[in-house]
Structures are given as C-alpha cells and as structure tokens.
Amino acid sequence: MAILSEIPGEVPVQPEGMLVLPNTIDVLKLGAQLEGVKLIVLEFPKFTDGRAYSQARLLRERLGYRGELRASGAVFIDQIPFMLRCGFDSFASTQKGFEEALVRARKRLSVVYQPVGDGRATAAELRLQRIHTQAAA
Amino acid sequence: MYRYDEIDTTLVAERVAQFRDQTRRFLEGQLPEDEFRPLRLRNGLYIQRHAPMLRIAIPYGLLATRQLRMLATLARKYDRGYGHFTTRQNLQFNWPKLEDVPDMLADLASVEMHAIQTSGNCIRNVTADHFAGAAADEIEDPRVWCEIIRQWSTLHPEFSFLPRKFKIAVTGSPNDRAAVRVHDVGLRLWRNPGGEVGFEVIVGGGLGRTPMIGKTVRDFLPKDELLAYLEAILRVYNRYGRRDNLYKARIKILVHEIGVEKMREEVEAEYAATRDGALRLDPETIDAIARQFEPPPLPHRSATVAEVERLKLEDRDFALWLKSNTAQHRLAGYRIVTASLKPAGAPPGDAGSVQMEGMADIADAYSQSEIRVSHEQNLVLPHVAIEDLPAVYRALQRLGFAEANVGKITDIIACPGLDYCALANARSIPVAQRISNHFANLARQHDIGDLKIKISGCINACGHHHVGHIGILGVDKNGVELYQITLGGDVDFGQTALGDIIGPAVEADRVVEAVDALVATYLESRADGERFVDTYRRIGVQPFKERVYGNPE
Numbered sequence: 263m264a265i266l267s268e269i270p271g272e273v274p275v276q277p278e279g280m281l282v283l284p285n286t287i288d289v290l291k292l293g294a295q296l297e298g299v300k301l302i303v304l305e306f307p308k309f310t311d312g313r314a315y316s317q318a319r320l321l322r323e324r325l326g327y328r329g330e331l332r333a334s335g336a337v338f339i340d341q342i343p344f345m346l347r348c349g350f351d352s353f354a355s356t357q358k359g360f361e362e363a364l365v366r367a368r369k370r371l372s373v374v375y376q377p378v379g380d381g382r383a384t385a386a387e388l389r390l391q392r393i394h395t396q397a398a399a
Numbered sequence: 400m401y402r403y404d405e406i407d408t409t410l411v412a413e414r415v416a417q418f419r420d421q422t423r424r425f426l427e428g429q430l431p432e433d434e435f436r437p438l439r440l441r442n443g444l445y446i447q448r449h450a451p452m453l454r455i456a457i458p459y460g461l462l463a464t465r466q467l468r469m470l471a472t473l474a475r476k477y478d479r480g481y482g483h484f485t486t487r488q489n490l491q492f493n494w495p496k497l498e499d500v501p502d503m504l505a506d507l508a509s510v511e512m513h514a515i516q517t518s519g520n521c522i523r524n525v526t527a528d529h530f531a532g533a534a535a536d537e538i539e540d541p542r543v544w545c546e547i548i549r550q551w552s553t554l555h556p557e558f559s560f561l562p563r564k565f566k567i568a569v570t571g572s573p574n575d576r577a578a579v580r581v582h583d584v585g586l587r588l589w590r591n592p593g594g595e596v597g598f599e600v601i602v603g604g605g606l607g608r609t610p611m612i613g614k615t616v617r618d619f620l621p622k623d624e625l626l627a628y629l630e631a632i633l634r635v636y637n638r639y640g641r642r643d644n645l646y647k648a649r650i651k652i653l654v655h656e657i658g659v660e661k662m663r664e665e666v667e668a669e670y671a672a673t674r675d676g677a678l679r680l681d682p683e684t685i686d687a688i689a690r691q692f693e694p695p696p697l698p699h700r701s702a703t704v705a706e707v708e709r710l711k712l713e714d715r716d717f718a719l720w721l722k723s724n725t726a727q728h729r730l731a732g733y734r735i736v737t738a739s740l741k742p743a744g745a746p747p748g749d750a751g752s753v754q755m756e757g758m759a760d761i762a763d764a765y766s767q768s769e770i771r772v773s774h775e776q777n778l779v780l781p782h783v784a785i786e787d788l789p790a791v792y793r794a795l796q797r798l799g800f801a802e803a804n805v806g807k808i809t810d811i812i813a814c815p816g817l818d819y820c821a822l823a824n825a826r827s828i829p830v831a832q833r834i835s836n837h838f839a840n841l842a843r844q845h846d847i848g849d850l851k852i853k854i855s856g857c858i859n860a861c862g863h864h865h866v867g868h869i870g871i872l873g874v875d876k877n878g879v880e881l882y883q884i885t886l887g888g889d890v891d892f893g894q895t896a897l898g899d900i901i902g903p904a905v906e907a908d909r910v911v912e913a914v915d916a917l918v919a920t921y922l923e924s925r926a927d928g929e930r931f932v933d934t935y936r937r938i939g940v941q942p943f944k945e946r947v948y949g950n951p952e
Binding site: 288309310311312313315316317319324338340343344345346347348372373374375376377378385386388389390393 | 404406407409410413421434437438520550551553554555556557558560561634637638642672676677678681683684687
C-alpha cells in the first residue's frame, strides 16, 4: 500500500508564488517546488484532523520556509494556540469573533513546555535560567 | 513527589480559565456541540448514560494525601459522595453537573491536579508501576520520566489532534507492573551490559477490539533522547496513522499494516533528523526533576517485629493479608501495602469520601503522606514500617479495605459497564459482584492462589479482559447480555499474552458457574506451585472447555 514515505510529493500546478497543499502530501518531498513560494495554504478538512500541524512544523523547522503559512478549512478559535506554535501566521476562518480571539490567544496559555520552532522559551529553559541565576548570585 | 512551580501552576490555571470560557460559550449556545465535544473530551468530560462523567488525571498514579482529601471533598460537594478509580490510575466522577465542572477543575488546580488530556485523541495521562520508588526490584524510578513526558505532552501543539488516543506507560523494574506491552508506547528501563540505563521502546500494543502485543522498535535508547524519540514516533503516527476508520486509527494498526521494520525505519529517519536538537534533555533538567522524586527519609526500622510474628500465628486473616496484600520494599524494615478496593460484593474500584479521607489519614500516619493508585484499581501505601503493619491493618479493616485478596480471584478488574457507560453492551459490575460473593471465603481464595479475572462490558476492553487469566467480555446478542470467556491472558512480569476464547458466550446467570468449573479444572490438574495460568499453559484449553460446556462425546 502507498503510505508513509512512498507518497509522491507532486502537487497540482498552482498560481505563481503560492502552494495549496492537501494534508496528505509529504512536504519533505516538495524540493524545488518550494523555490520562490511566498504563501503556503495548509488544509484542515475537519477540526479533528491534525495532519497539517505536522506539515507546518516540518515546513518551518525542517525546510526553513519563511513565507506566509495559512490555515484553511475547519479553522476555529480553540485551535489558535496550537496553530500559532506550529508556525501558522495567517488564518482563513469565517468564525464570528475569530480576529478578537486571535489577539487574545497571543496572550493566553503564556507558559509552554515544548520546544518548537516559534522560539518561545520553554518551562525547562526558564527553570535552567533560574538555577543559573541563583548559582551566580 | 513532584511539586508544581509557578510555571506549572500558571499553565493549569490558564487551562481552567480556558475551559470555563469554552463551557460558558457552549451553555450560551455560541459553541456548537460538535465543536465543544472534542474540547470537553480533552479535558476529561464525557456525556454518559446518566450524567456527564469527569475523569481526573492522577499522573502515574501518585497522590499526596492533600490531593486525596480534595478528591473526597469534590465527591461530596459535586457528586454522590464517591468516586471510581480506573484501570488507567485515574479517578472518575459519574454524577457531576456540566456547569459545575469549571469550579471542580479550579478546586483541583488548588492541589496541583487537573483533567487535562484524560480523554480525546491526544496523548493521555501517562501511567507507571504503582510500586515505583519503593519496589525492591527497581532499576530506576520511572516517575521521573513520566513527569518529563507529562510536561512534554501537555497541550502539545502538534499532537493534540491525533488519529486516535495515545497511551504511554513506563516501568523501571524487570517485573513489569505497568503492562508496557499493551500500550501505544511502552517504555522499559533496563541496564545494558555496559552498565548504562536506557529505555527499550515498544510500539503498537493495545487492547480494545483489535488486541495486539507491542513490538520493540528500539532495544536501547539513551535516556536524554527520550523526548526526541517520542516526538519522532508521534510525528510518524500523526502523519500516517489511518483516519478513515475510527476502529483502525490506533498506532497498533499502522504498525501492523506496514510492519515493525518499516515503522522502525520511519521512526529512526525522523529521529535522525531531530536528535541532538532542542528536545535533548539537559542533565540539569533531568536532575532537577529526579530530585523531586528522591525517596522520603525513611528511618531505620526493624525487619523482625515480635507482635507481627505473633499475629501471623494467631490471626489467620492477618497472616493471609500479610501474604497477599503486602509486597517487598527496597528497605528490609518496610513493606508496600495494597489496600483492596474489592471487598466481597462491592463494585471494584469505588471509594467513598469517608474512605478516601480514611486512606489519607492512614497515609499521613504511616506512609509518608503518599498513596498510589494501581491499574488494578486498588490503592497502595508505598512505605509502611513492618512494626506499623498491625495498626495499618486494623485501620484498613475499619474502612473495608483490608480484604486479603490482592492478586486473588476476587481482586477483579471491571469497567463501569452498562450501569454507567454509554458505549457498553452489557453490565460488568454486577457480574464482578456475583463472582466476588461466590468466592468470598478467604482461605479458599488463597488455596486457589493467584488468578486474575478481568471483565469488560464491551469490545473496547476497558476492563482489559484480553489479558485476564480469565477474561470475561460482555456482548449483546439480540438484546440479551451474554458473556464470552477467554483463558490464558497475562500481562505481568513480561509474560504478556492475549487470552483464547473457549467457546460460545454464556448467559449472565451462568458466568459464576462457568468460572467455578474453570477453577475446579485447575484445582484437579495443577502441579506443585503452578498458578491457574501456568496450568492452563501446560494442559491447554480442552479440559477447561469440556468442564464448562460438557463433553460432546
């Protein structure tokens, strides 16, 4: 069966500088197709289908993609904190109150445990800093 | 034990506020049910047969007495005065009101507890050996790694919408008490020939409707690479696990379909790309957490106590209790005591507020204010001095938790079943109660010896029937509750095996009779020192089958 790394990386012809990727695509195989791309749209066919979170982190952290990364489809308020951490910076959501929630979400859940590509200091890093500050004092 | 610092406290408080907002939006009609559902689930809140059910995380089964007292308070304030300890070392309340749940979570947060990720398609509360930190056979304390995993998995941004739930168990002893081969990921600490301690990493075990024994993807993983390796496994699963069929979405199906070699190749490739990165655990980080699990200062106590020796001879029930309900501690003057939540005829795993408070009193007086929840739905006092055993026994007797049946035929694991659960096909608790009453005689139980009965009310197997020496599965046949019987399952001491179905399902009122026939077959056939399951392995299913269903000749 064609699963895992056997999945082809080809994507349909796209408007210039933009890639719209289904969540079944292996982004690690995009290769040259990423050149000159300024916007990548990742799909959430359902709220509960989390494959695009992995695609986002791989694009940001493994492939070093720096352009706009947009979440599209079932994009709701309660996913915002997760999406922000995985590297999404733009959101195609029709949900009422989404924009206000986005502003609020940047403040909420101020503490994080996992080191991901968003550069936020993790709990473990803050604790190490504290240990070292105490040792120096 | 691990104490929250202001970082952990902030996170849990913010999570409570977030859930309060989500609940308010749902109750005001701003959040549709199908969007609220995955949100409430990942906070442990189900809608069940009678009422919502709230599942509270007891990380790796470890409870301080102040936490147990809070659970007792919650049971009294928001429920019907009792809670149910589960096979995943958690506690469930069966009768809370939805609008009360945010307040319950706030009360829990005040004692460093929560319900985060006790349900939903995310990384669930991590489980461990309930004797951790006290067991004589322990190589290293698994709770240190459980806590590291707890933090890493909490609100993980990439792995909060997995194909299906994901359960991790850790053991630090060669005698596995955490059932690591029947979890999505099982981690076994062991010492390699070079003297170094690391993890065997097991993937794709599980029970449910497709029971499978996990496969080893990595024999030996350096400890500081644990999170990098787990993240690689989870990423492979999140990307490639099946989402087309709910029943084929667990990682065990992925491992089964692509084979363990391909799985290993994928995981190792992903790991190779991330290792030595930000997930490598700093030695200071490990040390800081390990220090919090350092054993409490246990004073030297005598290993031979005259009163205990006298009671062993004079009080038969005490002698039996000592044998079945206490285990070897790493210090000679101490024992690990298991309080049986399975008194004859009672629903397995239930504890009332008064009993919880009583347990907390005993632990404060005699066990360093520490309690464990076992996956066998009992409570454990990890550090009891031998000279305190008579007092602890008497105190447990007053609570009804001194039944000398740990590991015996009435120490039954049962899921809540049709009495509570919306998924169940059949009742579990009444079946457990009937077996428990039938075999109530303690001397007879001890003669029968170690025998684990596990009962599930449906194919989802929350009662772990596949790994019961005798497994009982409730099924619904045209509106009649029937019970399928399996034999020879096992999960202890690395002997993981799935039970074999012995024949057609039997009616509810024939279950006790069938168990009786199985026990009689064993008693007649056993060789010296053989447990029920050993005899079954030696003589096979046929004699048992004939005894239950009659000889067709």
